[in-house]
Amino acid sequence: xxxxxxxxxxxxxxxxxxxxxxxxxxxxxxxxxxxxxxxxxxxxxxxxxxxxxxxxxxxxxxxxxxxxxxxxxxxxxxxxxxxxxxxxxxxxxxxxxxxxxxxxxxxxxxxxxxxxxxxxxxx
Amino acid sequence: xxxxxxxxxxxxxxxxxxxxxxxxxxxxxxxxxxxxxxxxxxxxxxxxxxxxxxxxxxxxxxxxxxxxxxxxxxxxxxxxxxxxxxxxxxxxxxxxxxxxxxxxxxxxxxxxxxxxxxxxxxxxxxxxxxxxxxxxxxxxxxxxxxxxxxxxxxxxxxxxxxxxxxxxxxxxxxxxxxxx
Numbered sequence: 196x197x198x199x200x201x202x203x204x205x206x207x208x209x210x211x212x213x214x215x216x217x218x219x220x221x222x223x224x225x226x227x228x229x230x231x232x233x234x235x236x237x238x239x240x241x242x243x244x245x246x247x248x249x250x251x252x253x254x255x256x257x258x259x260x261x262x263x264x265x266x267x268x269x270x271x272x273x274x275x276x277x278x279x280x281x282x283x284x285x286x287x288x289x290x291x292x293x294x295x296x297x298x299x300x301x302x303x304x305x306x307x308x309x310x311x312x313x314x315x316x317x318x
Numbered sequence: 319x320x321x322x323x324x325x326x327x328x329x330x331x332x333x334x335x336x337x338x339x340x341x342x343x344x345x346x347x348x349x350x351x352x353x354x355x356x357x358x359x360x361x362x363x364x365x366x367x368x369x370x371x372x373x374x375x376x377x378x379x380x381x382x383x384x385x386x387x388x389x390x391x392x393x394x395x396x397x398x399x400x401x402x403x404x405x406x407x408x409x410x411x412x413x414x415x416x417x418x419x420x421x422x423x424x425x426x427x428x429x430x431x432x433x434x435x436x437x438x439x440x441x442x443x444x445x446x447x448x449x450x451x452x453x454x455x456x457x458x459x460x461x462x463x464x465x466x467x468x469x470x471x472x473x474x475x476x477x478x479x480x481x482x483x484x485x486x487x488x489x490x491x492x493x494x495x496x497x498x
Contacts, residue, residue, distance in 0.1 A: 203431070204428035204431040204432055205423045205424065205426070205428055205431075206323065206327060207364065207431075208420075208423040208426055208428075209420060209423060210327050210330065210331065210360075211419075212416050212419040212420040212423065213331060213334075213416060213420075214330070214331075214334055215415075215416070215419060216412040216413065216415055216416035216419075217334045217335065217337075217338055217412075218334075219412045219415065220338060220405075220408055220409060220412040221337070221338050223405070223408040223411070223412065224404075224405035224408035224409070225338075225402065227343055227395060229343050229347075229385060229388055229389060229392075229394075230343060230346055232385070233337060233346060233347065233350050233385065234338075236350070236354075236377070236381060237334060237337070237350070237353070240353075240354070240357050240373070240377065243357075243361070243369065243373070244357065244360065244361070247361050247364045247366045247369055248364060249430070250364075250365070250366065250430075251364045251365055251366075251430050251431065252365065252430050253430060253431055253432060255365060256365065257365050257366070257367050258365075258449070258460070258461040258462055259459050259460045259461070260449055260452055260453060260459055260460075260461055261453075261459065262453045262459065263453075264449065264450040264451065264452070264453060264454065265449040265450065266446065266449065266450070267442045267445055267446040267449060269449075270365075270449055270461070271364075271365035271366065272445040273445075273448055273449075273452075273461035273462045273464075273465055274444065274445060274448065274465065276366045276368055276369050276462045277462055277465045277466050277470065279366070279369050280368060280369060280372050280462070280466060281466075281473065281474070281477050283369070283372050283373060283376050283377065284372075284376065284477055284480075284481060285477065285480055285481075287376050287377075287380050287381055287384075288480055288481050288483075288484030289484070290381055290384055290385075291384055291484050291485075291488055292484050292487045292488055292491070294384050294385065294387075294388040295487070295488040295491040295492050296491055297388055297392065298388060298391050298392060298491075298492060299491050299492065301391070301392040301393065306393070307392055307393060307394075308395075
């Protein structure tokens, strides 16, 4: 596979790898808890991109199918889309609980900085 | 890969990096909203308009509001520095991870991006069943809606339970006793 062919066929997967790493970096390296949650959301959306990319069909159309039914290859696969829809909603629930915990952490420790919280907890 | 695709990938990558690099959390949240909108457009380009709509409403909408409410109730870093300092050990680790995952990409079948007939990972026979039978089984033309609400209705109900449980958890964590 030539480099150009690789870029044109695999670009969604390359974007997936890049965004996954970027989100993970935010979760590891950012000292601010809210930014860690943003990183978590970015990581999730990268995985959604992977699923959606596997369902794509070149030259196909969106999975809205006429009454007489369609054939494989004419439409994108609806099944990964459904998984991703569920995952998006579960993801926002996760974010809500995480942010509620962050608000509680702030009322207890008076900071959202990882290092500061660790020091206050040690005392 | 069309010009629109190139522009969207570039936009998403730039906003992702900007979210990491900017130090002020409010700016990061706003840039992340733009990122989510870019991802929604990217999903739509990859023939998943239902996912795109949900991402635009929930990823760019609800998540951004939740994040904004959180920093309104707490704090954000003060100081004049615009960019966050880079944690090089972490950057090296995730760089290695990105290269590892990226090196598997040539082995992922990408027929579906070159005019191949089947979606690559979802089983073509299973997909074919849904494409052929959805209207006959459920009377719905949108296959995604049909699977979500009819074939997998109980799973969607379980999803509603998860959202309810998350709501209860938020109330418990925040000590908001609405009924007391």
